[in-house]
Amino acid sequence: MDDGGLYLHDVVRPGGKRCARTIVSRTLVGDPGSTYRYLGLRLFSHPWVDVDDDGDAIPTKRTTGGGGGGSTLRDLGYPPDTVSSLLSMGIANSYLVVRTNNALDEHVAHRVVPRGLVGSAEFNLTLVNKMEPDASGARREKDYGMGKVSVGWHRDSGLKDYSSIAVYQTLKGTTSNPTTKKSKTEITTKYGDGISSSSSWGVALRAMDGGSGGPLLNIPPLLVPLPSGSVYYMLDDFNHNHEHAVISPSIKGDEVTTIRYSSTHRVAREGRGTWQYIREKARSIMSKSDIPSSSSRKERETFISYVRGQQNLMTEIEFEWLRQWFVQGQRHASLHPYWHRPIRFLCDVYCNLERAMSDILDLLSRSAGSTERPPGVVTEDLFDVLIESFVERSALRSSWSERYRDPIYAEIPKEERPFPCPCLDREGRCDGERGQLSEDLNYLVSQLRQWRSEFVLFVKEKSCNQQGGDHHGKIMLGAKKLIGHGKLSKSVGSLTKKELKNRASNWERLKANLRK
Missing domain, CATH: 1.20.58.1470 (FTO C-terminal domain)
Structure with missing residues (x-):
């Protein structure tokens, strides 16, 4: 997908006033015809399955090999390698739907009263981000001293109520000081004490007051370093009651920087945006x-x-x-x-x-x-x-x-x-x-x-x-x-x-x- 040039920096309009260019470059992949709107901008998705002349999905059985498909996407003008990557995203999404539903059954369903009211995990699109730790314009996280922020504190928006989110990340490049076992365990801090960022990319989490108020001061935030190939889930109402941020690795001396690619699989609201x-x-x-x-x-x-x-x-x-x-x-x-x-x-x-x-x-x-x-x-x-x-x-x-x-x-x-x-x-x-x-x-x-x-x-x-x-x-x-x-x-x-x-x-x- 990167070789195909699919990642773009968006010009968004936060607050409806001055425009700003995003530090992160991204692309959207999903069900044919899906879009995702944020900060005044509508993102148009690339389809992850074959489509008919009307732009609708052609039902096909996905295989792990990713072969035998994509002819309609090539006919539209997508390069062969890009088609292969888009179909692979669809296959990965199918796996994550199964894995997320299994996690909901194991960790959430039996705690929900009345039973059965568990948010959806039928992901219909993914927002794929490309993040560079030394990107110009990146600011430092102010509330807890976690280091440079690639994506600031937020809740994912435009999603079906209480739906789950699954995020897969992979890193390109190596560091001279990879994440150690010790750094993986030191992930909590008391509010206000500050968190030292590591040489690994990490996801930061904090609990919010009822989903609409500010951070809960009596619950410490987390900074979780994530190695390449990690998957993490925000299940059921987690996105409603918490905010998350992405923290860049600290770069020292002549360390080689790593680029983070993350695929955030979501259940976008059905209807108006398709x-x-x-x-x-x-x-x-x-x-x-x-x-x-x-x-x-x-x-x-x-x-x-x-x-x-x-x-x-x-x-x-x-x-x-x-x-x-x-x-x-x-x-x-x-x-x-x-x-x-x-x-x-x-x-x-x-x-x-x-x-x-x-x-x-x-x-x-x-x-x-x-x-x-x-x-x-x-x-x-x-x-x-x-x-x-x-x-x-x-x-x-x-x-x-x-x-x-x-x-x-x-x-x-x-x-x-x-x-x-x-x-x-x-x-x-x-x-x-x-x-x-x-x-x-x-x-x-x-x-x-x-x-x-x-x-x-x-x-x-x-x-x-x-x-x-x-x-x-x-x-x-x-x-x-x-x-x-x-x-x-x-x-x-x-x-x-x-x-x-x-x-x-x-x-x-x-x-x-x-x-x-």
């Missing part, structure tokens, strides 16, 4: 994209529900999939041939949704400017769904634009910087292309607000005409005055129902505060 999930969601939405001709209440509600689902899908595809893919650079894309077809599919879906959205905007524009009764499918709720969705996407795009401008991208190789997405970044595309919406979502929001105002005014006028008399004249006179003073867009129908409700709530809170 190619199969987003694929089926897209197919479901795309199967019912026609604007209904009927104006019954049921048809209106169904259409509004569809448009809301359509907008949610566009937001999810753009920010959870396409931008997450293209922000990681062309080198990342070239290393993940499995994902080329899914990404093209999602680009096509996004463009088709955009064309459908363009048709709906045309309908709303005609409805607002018409002197005749608008189609019954057009309602204030339809305007509201689009305004709220565009406002949300505009804010997310601003956040991503800020992310792209982070100075860290000027410091990394060009092939690892974000590159354009053909359906999101419009440079080089023909203006006026059918279905192409303006990238300026704020402009579209202002247009929608104007159309909504005209629509609401038209509906009010029709209602008043039906009632007749002075009531109609008073409403229309007030509307005309607002138009003359340029206040129509702010006063008559431009705000969504949710915005009006929030404004009313704010006014009620203000009055309540004034009475205090």
Whole structure:
């Protein structure tokens, strides 16, 4: 896997602000279509089994020899040696599933009350890390003086509740002072006394207060030196109630450093983070994209529900999939041939949704400017769904634009910087292309607000005409005055129902505060 160049340093966004490049390089391997999201970045996995044309796993019997398989991965563009390593990871995962379940039966199951409530160990992916002890930027562990930290204190996230974790590590290289039996036994310390790091890589463990509070001061942390070939398990609720860290070996004189490779096998949450999930969601939405001709209440509600689902899908595809893919650079894309077809599919879906959205905007524009009764499918709720969705996407795009401008991208190789997405970044595309919406979502929001105002005014006028008399004249006179003073867009129908409700709530809170 290392020879194939699969390990990459990630540019993550901890706290949602400044970007940072990870000290550790890593890659993700797992069930076809799986991903893992951490610190604002989605990692896309390499499959560890053969796949069909839809990107799903082809059931095969794994053998310890690893032979007779991988033809579909080679067809996708994975080099033969890389294919062999990916299949081997799948075989290793199968072994670890069995071994972890055996450990759960032996050490955990009989202690769980009521019996049977033991977390899953059906691992569906592994995060493989490559760690170098002399990596630039590595900091010292501050709480217990354990030495340099490759991976700081944390709990693994994005996993199925109370699922187990199995970690296999192997070391490349040797040291002039390998771990001795004595150093293996000296693994505990009282809180605050400090722990002297050894020439071996080690995993540090500490108990946390109920899974959400700080470290428990009356329970000493552990630092466990691990030789090459070690496997350790975090069973059942251990990850929920403890944090762990990876401590680099101390390097003295002309010692030869060792590189640590660790494979962390996990049970990722099922659902939203897989190619199969987003694929089926897209197919479901795309199967019912026609604007209904009927104006019954049921048809209106169904259409509004569809448009809301359509907008949610566009937001999810753009920010959870396409931008997450293209922000990681062309080198990342070239290393993940499995994902080329899914990404093209999602680009096509996004463009088709955009064309459908363009048709709906045309309908709303005609409805607002018409002197005749608008189609019954057009309602204030339809305007509201689009305004709220565009406002949300505009804010997310601003956040991503800020992310792209982070100075860290000027410091990394060009092939690892974000590159354009053909359906999101419009440079080089023909203006006026059918279905192409303006990238300026704020402009579209202002247009929608104007159309909504005209629509609401038209509906009010029709209602008043039906009632007749002075009531109609008073409403229309007030509307005309607002138009003359340029206040129509702010006063008559431009705000969504949710915005009006929030404004009313704010006014009620203000009055309540004034009475205090």
